[in-house]
Each structure stands twice: as C-alpha cells, then as structure tokens.
Amino acid sequence: MLKKIIYASLIVFLSGTAVAQTPAENYIETYKKVAVTTMNQHGIPASIILGIAIHESASGTSRIAKYLNNHFGLKGKSGPKPIKSAYKGYDNVDDCYVDFVSFLKNQFTGLFTRYASDDYRGWAMGIQRGGYAHSRTWASQVTAIIKKYKLNELDTPSSSILQSNVSTPAESEETSTYNVRRGDTLIRIAERFRTTVKEIKNKNGLTSSMLNIGQSLHL
Structure with missing residues (x-):
C-alpha cells in the first residue's frame, strides 16, 4: 500500500514539473523573431503573421508545411516537390514568409494604410473580407490564436525582440x-x-x- 502511495505521489510530482510545450508554442518560439523582423520592415503585425501561420499550417505540422514549406496556405505551382498539391512549394520556410508579405502587398494594399501594425483585429477582418479564406469564422479563429498565446505583445515596440539583439x-x-x-x-x-x-x-x-x-x- 505504501509503495502505491509513493508511486502515485511521484507521478503527480513529475506531471507538475515537466510540462512539455505544445506544437503552437514550439512554433512561436521558432518563428517569433522572423515575425517581428517582418513587422518592423513591412508594417504587418507580428501577431497576424504568426496567428495566420499557426492556423494555416497547424503549427507547422500539416502536409503542405512539412513537404512544401508552405505555412500560409498560399496556392500555386509546387514544382518538383514530394507531394502533388494545389498549394505553392518553397525551398525553405523563409521563402514562404517573404512570399506571404508580397502576396499581402499585392492583394491587400489598402490594409497597410488603413490599419496600424498593432491592430491585429482590423488586419484579420480585412484579410478575411479580401477573400483570403472562404470561412466566415476565419478571422475570429486567427484572433483567438493571437489572444490565447498573447501574440499581440510582439506588436508593441517596447516588447520588440530585436531590441536585445546587439x-x-x-x-x-x-x-x-x-x-x-x-x-x-x-x-x-x-x-x-x-x-x-x-x-x-x-x-x-x-x-x-x-x-x-x-x-x-x-x-
């Protein structure tokens, strides 16, 4: 009986001290600097970049993310890639991030003057209304991700990750x-x-x- 109590207590202790990161948290840790850099260069909220990427790529675990390096659900020719798909393929994830910025600048030009780089709600609704996704709940799904992981904290200059990189x-x-x-x-x-x-x-x-x-x- 004593052994069972000790064993049960050990399990409770270990479960409380060893908390693994979720796929979304791992994704944020990997790409948050890229998102902040992109925001500083182009004015797109870092929270929107990460929120959309997490939503569209299932935190980098979807087939198109794994095999095509496509983290934003952008469609087009995939080239000589491991899977046939209507989605675009990239040599690496960086290329996908760069292409996402180009896509927004070409298709959603008005957003860059209409919304500030910390107005993630405005950006999400603007991108949805522009036809980026067919789902009527797409914007609310993206903003829910942003709220859950507090990604909007990356949108303010005071919390910019780049300021500590000397x-x-x-x-x-x-x-x-x-x-x-x-x-x-x-x-x-x-x-x-x-x-x-x-x-x-x-x-x-x-x-x-x-x-x-x-x-x-x-x-």
Whole structure:
C-alpha cells in the first residue's frame, strides 16, 4: 500500500514539473523573431503573421508545411516537390514568409494604410473580407490564436525582440561581407545586420533564399 502511495505521489510530482510545450508554442518560439523582423520592415503585425501561420499550417505540422514549406496556405505551382498539391512549394520556410508579405502587398494594399501594425483585429477582418479564406469564422479563429498565446505583445515596440539583439564587433553594420554559417537564413542575416532580404538578394544576385555554408555575401 505504501509503495502505491509513493508511486502515485511521484507521478503527480513529475506531471507538475515537466510540462512539455505544445506544437503552437514550439512554433512561436521558432518563428517569433522572423515575425517581428517582418513587422518592423513591412508594417504587418507580428501577431497576424504568426496567428495566420499557426492556423494555416497547424503549427507547422500539416502536409503542405512539412513537404512544401508552405505555412500560409498560399496556392500555386509546387514544382518538383514530394507531394502533388494545389498549394505553392518553397525551398525553405523563409521563402514562404517573404512570399506571404508580397502576396499581402499585392492583394491587400489598402490594409497597410488603413490599419496600424498593432491592430491585429482590423488586419484579420480585412484579410478575411479580401477573400483570403472562404470561412466566415476565419478571422475570429486567427484572433483567438493571437489572444490565447498573447501574440499581440510582439506588436508593441517596447516588447520588440530585436531590441536585445546587439551585433558583435565582427558583425557590425560596417561589415561589407559575411560568410554564411550553419543555421543562417537570409531573414536572420538581414535582422542581424539591420538590412532587408531584398537588399541582400539584389547585392548578391540571388534568385532564391537558398544558402550554402561558407558562402560569401555582400552586405
């Protein structure tokens, strides 16, 4: 009897101390810096970027997210990818984020002047009314995700994650070239050197966001 009580107590203790992150929380941790960088560069709320991505990709676990790197449900040619789909395929997730911004700028131009970068409710309704999704509850589903995980806290300058990212002397703004390291992406390099993905691509004649370790980039 005593052994059963001790065993039960141990289970309760462990369940209370070891709380695993949900897929959505893992997704937020992985992409929140990308979302904030995108907000600072283009004016789209970081909460909207993450809220839509989590909703459309099931926190990065859907088939199109896994096989096509498509996190926003954007449709188009998928190219030579593992699965046939009506959804667009990308070489990496960064390309999908960049394409999502381009899509909004082309299809929802008015939102950028109508709503502030901290008005996630306005953005969600505006994107829904513009035909991004057919469901009448799409905007409320996205805003529910934003509220649940308090993603709107990323939309205010005081909580900007980028403010704590100080470049080291070897990575200052005056650096003219940079050698790609393991784990680097164009978005993260642009964030580090306070530039844009478009600027890096233009300076280096890049047509995609694919990078190789050791590759030299002009900044």
